[in-house]
Amino acid sequence: MTDEIQVEREGAVAELVLNRPRKLNAVTPAMAAEIERLAREFDRDDSVHAILLRGAGDKAFCAGSDLNALAEYATAWKFRNRIEYATAIRNMRKPVVAALHGWVLGGGAEMALSADIRIMARSAKLGFPEVTRGWVGGGGASQMLPRLIGYGQAMKLLLSGEPIDASEALRLGIVEEVVEDGGEVERARALCRLFASYSPVAVESVKAAVRMSMNATLSAGITYENEMNVLCFSAGDHMEGINAFREKREAAFER
Numbered sequence: 001m002t003d004e005i006q007v008e009r010e011g012a013v014a015e016l017v018l019n020r021p022r023k024l025n026a027v028t029p030a031m032a033a034e035i036e037r038l039a040r041e042f043d044r045d046d047s048v049h050a051i052l053l054r055g056a057g058d059k060a061f062c063a064g065s066d067l068n069a070l071a072e073y074a075t076a077w078k079f080r081n082r083i084e085y086a087t088a089i090r091n092m093r094k095p096v097v098a099a100l101h102g103w104v105l106g107g108g109a110e111m112a113l114s115a116d117i118r119i120m121a122r123s124a125k126l127g128f129p130e131v132t133r134g135w136v137g138g139g140g141a142s143q144m145l146p147r148l149i150g151y152g153q154a155m156k157l158l159l160s161g162e163p164i165d166a167s168e169a170l171r172l173g174i175v176e177e178v179v180e181d182g183g184e185v186e187r188a189r190a191l192c193r194l195f196a197s198y199s200p201v202a203v204e205s206v207k208a209a210v211r212m213s214m215n216a217t218l219s220a221g222i223t224y225e226n227e228m229n230v231l232c233f234s235a236g237d238h239m240e241g242i243n244a245f246r247e248k249r250e251a252a253f254e255r
Helices: 029-044 076-080 085-090 107-114 141-149 151-160 166-172 184-196 200-213 218-235 237-246
Strands: 005-010 013-018 050-055 060-062 096-100 103-105 117-121 125-127 177-179
Touching: 005 029, 013 029, 013 184, 029 085, 050 060, 050 107, 050 184, 060 096, 060 107, 085 107, 096 107, 096 184, 103 107, 107 125, 107 141, 117 166, 117 184, 125 166, 141 151, 166 177, 177 184, 200 218, 218 237
Parallel strands: 013 050, 050 096, 060 103, 096 117, 103 125, 117 177
Antiparallel strands: 005 013
16 A cells, blocks of 8 residues: 555545645556555445546646656566556546546546546646657557547647647547636536436446447447346336436435
C-alpha cells in the first residue's frame, strides 16, 4: 500500500484519490500497483456501485507517469511487463467518473479516457506529450482517442503533443461536461450518487453493452445487449422498477 493513493467512501460511492500533489500526482510503479489492486477490490465489493477518480491539490489531476521512475526499469522487457494503471481503470466493470482539474497529461489523460465520463474544470489543460519525449503512450490513447473523436483529430493531438483547453476538449468530445473551477468534483460526485442509486446489475450491464459496441459488429452488439437485458430480468430488480412506476414513486433498489 502507499499513502500516495487514498480511498474515500460516501455510501455506495468510492473515491480513488491520486495523492501526490507536489509531483502533480505523477504515477510511480508503487502507485500503479495500488491503483490496480483497488480497481479489482472495487469490482469485487458489492457495496461499491460507482467510482470517482480525482487528483489531490490544485495544480493537476495527473501529469502522467513519473519520468524518473520510468528510467528505473532495468530492461525494456521489465518495462513491457509493468502494471498499466490506465488499463486497470478501463477494466473496471462499475461506472467510473473522472473529475479533471489543472494538468491532465500523458498517462493521466489516458486514465481520464479510461473512465466512462469526464467532468473538466474550465481552466484545466489536457494533452498527450509522449511523442515529445521519444515514445508513444502505453495506456490506450492511440486506441481510445480515434474511437472518441475520429482519426484526424486523434492524430493531431498525439503527433503534436500540444495540450488543449477545456472548451476544445468539450468540442472534440473528449470530455462530457465543463464546469467552473472547483465544481468538477462535486459534479462528478453527483453523477456517481445518481448511478449508485440504480440497480447495480442494470448499471454494470449498460456499461458492458456500450463497451461491447466499441469492439463488435452492430448485429453482434445488439445480440449482446439483449443478453444483458435478460441478465437484468433474471436478477429481479426489474420488478422494483415496474412496481415503482405503478405506485408513482422513486424506485428503491436493494444494495
